[in-house]
Amino acid sequence: MRSQVCYEDVKEGEEIPPLTKEVSTVHILMYVASVWLMDRIHFDHPFATKRRGLPGVVAPGNMGGDYYAQLLSEYAGEGGQVRKMSFQFRSFMLADDVLTVGGKVVKKYVSEGKGLVELELWIKNQHGVNCVPGKGVVALPMQAQT
Amino acid sequence: MNGSLLEKLGWTKYIGKETGKYTGEPVQARDVRRYALAIDDPNPIYTDPVAARRSRHVGTVAPLFYVTWAVGVPGAEKSAKELGEDGLATFVGIPEIPNVWDLGWVRGGEELEFFQRVHVNDEVTVKGRIVDMKEKDGKSGKLVFVTSELVYTNQKGELLATHRLTMIGTPRKEAGHA
Numbered sequence: 001m002r003s004q005v006c007y008e009d010v011k012e013g014e015e016i017p018p019l020t021k022e023v024s025t026v027h028i029l030m031y032v033a034s035v036w037l038m039d040r041i042h043f044d045h046p047f048a049t050k051r052r053g054l055p056g057v058v059a060p061g062n063m064g065g066d067y068y069a070q071l072l073s074e075y076a077g078e079g080g081q082v083r084k085m086s087f088q089f090r091s092f093m094l095a096d097d098v099l100t101v102g103g104k105v106v107k108k109y110v111s112e113g114k115g116l117v118e119l120e121l122w123i124k125n126q127h128g129v130n131c132v133p134g135k136g137v138v139a140l141p142m143q144a145q146t
Numbered sequence: 147m148n149g150s151l152l153e154k155l156g157w158t159k160y161i162g163k164e165t166g167k168y169t170g171e172p173v174q175a176r177d178v179r180r181y182a183l184a185i186d187d188p189n190p191i192y193t194d195p196v197a198a199r200r201s202r203h204v205g206t207v208a209p210l211f212y213v214t215w216a217v218g219v220p221g222a223e224k225s226a227k228e229l230g231e232d233g234l235a236t237f238v239g240i241p242e243i244p245n246v247w248d249l250g251w252v253r254g255g256e257e258l259e260f261f262q263r264v265h266v267n268d269e270v271t272v273k274g275r276i277v278d279m280k281e282k283d284g285k286s287g288k289l290v291f292v293t294s295e296l297v298y299t300n301q302k303g304e305l306l307a308t309h310r311l312t313m314i315g316t317p318r319k320e321a322g323h324a
Contacts, residue, residue, distance in 0.1 A: 035177075065256060069210035
């Protein structure tokens with residue numbers, strides 16, 4: 001467990017601890033099976049490549065939302081909260097990609113007694129392409145409250 | 147360009163259209179556990195009620211983004227034959243538009259605000275509304291952007307999350323689905 005980050009510790013411009021996600025066909029299969037997402041481009045290689053012209057089976061874009069949720073939840077810690085996140089799908093995350101899920105503090109401010117931190121987010125593949133650029137807002141505890 | 151695709155489809159009158167409320171079956175511990183494995187998120191609050199309580203929750207919680215799946219995808223619960231060759235299905239919470247499968251759809255973007263966690267055994271309700279439609283000229287023809295806002299609540303009527311989802315439609319040729 002990481003120690004709790006407090007609002008006062010945060011500096012604008014700094015990066016937060018990233019996650020590395022290796023998204024295999026097994027992860028994709030687990031995901032689509034657990035939520036019953038039957039879209040064939042996620043598990044049928046000939047369909048994805050020959051019919052849809054994709055380079056291979058692709059991870060559901062939704063998984064990017066889960067990766068950001070984990071990134072921000074771990075950053076906010078037990079004493080903080082993930083308030084908002086948003087993201088756009090720009091490039092497919094492909095099976096066997098190694099993804100770096102990261103973020104940078106763009107702004108911090110206090111609103112209604114809460115320490116809020118705005119972040120710019122990325123999910124970069126092994127070629128450095130930001131597949132799912134995003135933004136997030138977390139509330140962090142103040143030192144006096146911990 | 148050869149006129150508005152949205153007008154040709156007759157869709158603009160659906161901006162503001164709402165769905166009824168749809169409530170899913172109770173969130174299953176097994177589904178949440180498997181989902182956490184699929185996304186490789188090792189936090190024990192998703193699998194262990196004792197760890198969840200130690201961490202200020204009243205019981206096992208679902209990963210934050212699971213709220214978007216918590217009501218299920220009844221549109222996809224069909225036999226393999228009925229599902230159709232691409233396996234695409236409509237999502238509850240997105241209002242129906244006529245002839246929606248005349249276009250191929252990809253996810254454009256999402257915007258979420260979180261208020262309360264989803265817990266195992268919760269019954270989550272979704273209600274949706276189309277909030278915007280736009281079109282643009284893309285590289286290979288017209289693109290249509292349909293943005294819906296979905297509101298998720300639990301069995302106590304508490305607000306869990308709001309979710310704006312933008313789907314991008316293109317005239318069918320090389321439809322995919324992110």
